[in-house]
Amino acid sequence: MGAIAAAEATLNLTIQYIKERQAFGKQVAEFQNTKYKIAELATEVEMGRVFADRCVELHDNKQLDGATASMAKYSLTELQCKVADACVQLHGGYGYIWEYQVARAWADARVQRIYAGTNEIMKELISRKYLK
Numbered sequence: 520m521g522a523i524a525a526a527e528a529t530l531n532l533t534i535q536y537i538k539e540r541q542a543f544g545k546q547v548a549e550f551q552n553t554k555y556k557i558a559e560l561a562t563e564v565e566m567g568r569v570f571a572d573r574c575v576e577l578h579d580n581k582q583l584d585g586a587t588a589s590m591a592k593y594s595l596t597e598l599q600c601k602v603a604d605a606c607v608q609l610h611g612g613y614g615y616i617w618e619y620q621v622a623r624a625w626a627d628a629r630v631q632r633i634y635a636g637t638n639e640i641m642k643e644l645i646s647r648k649y650l651k
């Protein structure tokens with residue numbers, strides 16, 4: 520849940536930023552590449568949110584199995600990292616500067632694939648369901 524919430528927040532703060540930032544006499548949001556990148560990220564975040572909510576629903580009904588929980592941890596933390604990295608890129612040089620929230624979001628995202636069991640271990644657990 521932390522991963523999908525962070526992905527949503529990072530995308531939202533980046534959308535605000537690219538509407539304000541001007542380059543070559545235009546908003547960064549007006550470049551075609553920016554529009555396509557936002558469309559791709561928004562689609563993946565929406566899909567991630569649906570999966571996360573589905574896992575909560577299963578958990579509430581005591582039906583969330585270990586493999587599905589591992590799928591959520593693995594896929595949503597990979598998505599968080601992908602979104603944070605793309606959002607740093609959309610910020611340009613400011614994205615590297617610690618004072619900008621997106622730089623912090625990128626650093627915070629990176630550890631998510633490591634702790635609470637690395638994503639390699641998540642894949643190990645998922646594979647056991649399908650290859651037993």
Ligand SMILES: Cc1cc2nc3c(=O)[nH]c(=O)nc-3n(C[C@H](O)[C@H](O)[C@H](O)COP(=O)(O)OP(=O)(O)OC[C@H]3O[C@@H](n4cnc5c(N)ncnc54)[C@H](O)[C@@H]3O)c2cc1C
Nearest residue numbers: 629630631632633634635636637638639640641642643644
């Ligand atoms: C900020 C932070 C907070 C943490 N908080 C807690 C906490 O509150 N409680 C807690 O118990 N732990 C905590 N941890 C520990 C965390 O869960 C471990 O770092 C994590 O599980 C990875 O273990 P490791 O660091 O020993 O890496 P290692 O096991 O040494 O892994 C190194 C690499 O080898 C890979 N690898 C290892 N075994 C396999 C395998 N069988 N198959 C394939 N690849 C493998 C890993 O995926 C990784 O890429 C925290 C870690 C961090 C960084």
